[in-house]
Amino acid sequence: MFNRIYATLVSSRRSAYGTLMLVLACIVAFACSPTAENEAPVSPTPEATVIIVRSGQQIFTSTCAACHGLSGEGQPNWHIRKADGTLPPPPLNGEGHTWHHGDGFLYKVVRDGGKWMESPSLPHFKSGMPAFGEQLSHDEIVGVITYVKSLWGDKTGRGMSIREWQAEVSLNDPLPPGP
Numbered sequence: 595m596f597n598r599i600y601a602t603l604v605s606s607r608r609s610a611y612g613t614l615m616l617v618l619a620c621i622v623a624f625a626c627s628p629t630a631e632n633e634a635p636v637s638p639t640p641e642a643t644v645i646i647v648r649s650g651q652q653i654f655t656s657t658c659a660a661c662h663g664l665s666g667e668g669q670p671n672w673h674i675r676k677a678d679g680t681l682p683p684p685p686l687n688g689e690g691h692t693w694h695h696g697d698g699f700l701y702k703v704v705r706d707g708g709k710w711m712e713s714p715s716l717p718h719f720k721s722g723m724p725a726f727g728e729q730l731s732h733d734e735i736v737g738v739i740t741y742v743k744s745l746w747g748d749k750t751g752r753g754m755s756i757r758e759w760q761a762e763v764s765l766n767d768p769l770p771p772g773p
């Protein structure tokens with residue numbers, strides 16, 4: 595952009611006026627540039643991501659695998675409601691529909707359990723997903739969600755990488771800020 599402004603100004607009139615306009619354009623462009631406050635959040639470094647995934651894996655193995663399976667494969671017939679009205683634990687490994695949901699939704703399911711999805715408008719839905727908000731810290735919930743997403747590998751759905759799809763959905767449904 596600067597090059598174009600500069601080229602226009604310099605070629606049209608090589609004068610002090612042109613230089614003044616260039617300086618003003620630079621000041622306006624600088625003033626309108628994003629400040630530290632509205633820049634995109636910084637992603638963790640690759641090393642930090644490895645640590646988050648590793649601790650997420652420990653939590654998953656000890657806390658979630660009994661229901662969702664050691665590799666997040668879920669229970670057979672996970673989409674068929676049981677006699678008590680609950681669903682068997684679904685796969686979290688990218689085979690089910692976990693990737694349709696944004697980070698904010700996944701966080702809420704783990705923190706508050708499936709209870710918050712029960713509503714009068716869904717009279718037949720009864721959740722079998724416990725709440726872990728008392729047991730897991732904010733960072734641990736983020737860690738276990740990051741681990742779950744690492745199970746998706748290069749799987750594709752709806753014509754694109756499911757990780758990319760879920761990242762797009764998460765732009766409008768991000769993780770809540772930490773405490």
Ligand code: HEC
Pocket residue numbers: 653654657658659660661662680681682683684685686690691692693695700703704707708709720721722723724726738739742
């Ligand atoms: C007692 C069994 C049980 C345990 C333990 C459990 N879940 Fe679940 N989970 C379920 C069931 C059943 C569902 C299906 C939705 C419902 O019933 O609310 C579910 C749904 C979910 C979903 C939504 C999946 C989707 O595709 O929409 C996520 C994410 C999830 N669980 C993550 C976890 C994590 C992470 C842990 C461990 C911290 C965990 N669950 C532990 C039973 C369990």
